[in-house]
Amino acid sequence: MTYCVGMMLHRGLVLMSDTRTNSGVDNISVFRKMHWWTVPGERVIALMTAGNLATTQSVVSKLEERNKAPGERHNTLLETPTMFQAAALVGQLLRETIGSADNSNGEEASGTFNASIILAGQIRDMEPRLFLIYPEGNFIEASFDTPFFQIGETKYGRPIILRGYDPDMSFEDAVKLLMVSFDSTLKANLSVGMPLDMMVIERDTFAPSHERRIESSDPYFRAISAGWGEALKRALDGLPDYTFDGSHDPG
Secondary structure (H helix, E strand, C coil): CCEEEEEEECCEEEEEECCEEECCCCCEEECCCEEEEEECCCEEEEEEEEECHHHHHHHHHHHHHHHHCCCCCCCCCCCCCCHHHHHHHHHHHHHHHHHHHHHHHCHHHCCCCCEEEEEEEEECCCCCEEEEECCCCCEEECCCCCCEEEEECCCCCHHHHHHHCCCCCCHHHHHHHHHHHHHHHHHHCCCCCCCEEEEEEECCCCCCCEEEEECCCCHHHHHHHHHHHHHHHHHHHHCCCCCCCCCCCCC
């Protein structure tokens, strides 16, 4: 399992992913799930993956091969006229990769090779865009009604983002919000693990504005984790007390 989040702000995009891949409790590995490409001054495109590792690595490898020789192949991520067409390209590669794996391994393999992808970025003279690509290859686009996407182990971190998100928030506050979301997920599910990869894409910069790997020993992340736990305890203590005599009931 994994956990990845892509978030839209008025200022741009914020992405974060974990790196844990496991096939049982005795086979845990670290693999990068965030990948990005840029043409300085023209475009930046990033993706995050969740699901079968062989499937997602195959998709990324195919994109890398095409990007290395953009003049020899058409419709690469570095050539697509719009982010919509970039999402369509990735969706097609994902569908073909899953279909090829299923055909090679028989009908019983159906679903085993599934994966999903978050695609984010901006092309010059266009708006930053964020897409969620499904295993079937179809996709949906984020809007300010649905301003973030999650893939992988989503349920533990989602309520925090829903309560804390503001499209006008700063990148710093957005990163802090995502760290709290990831901390809650890490505490609840051992299949999500450190280190975390984080990227900020500021509008009209066409390159990562900030990128880093967050290790388990990172002092800021540790402070966020401890501070959030203490803040929850204080919030719980500050709520009205429950009583067994019914005096808390209205009327």
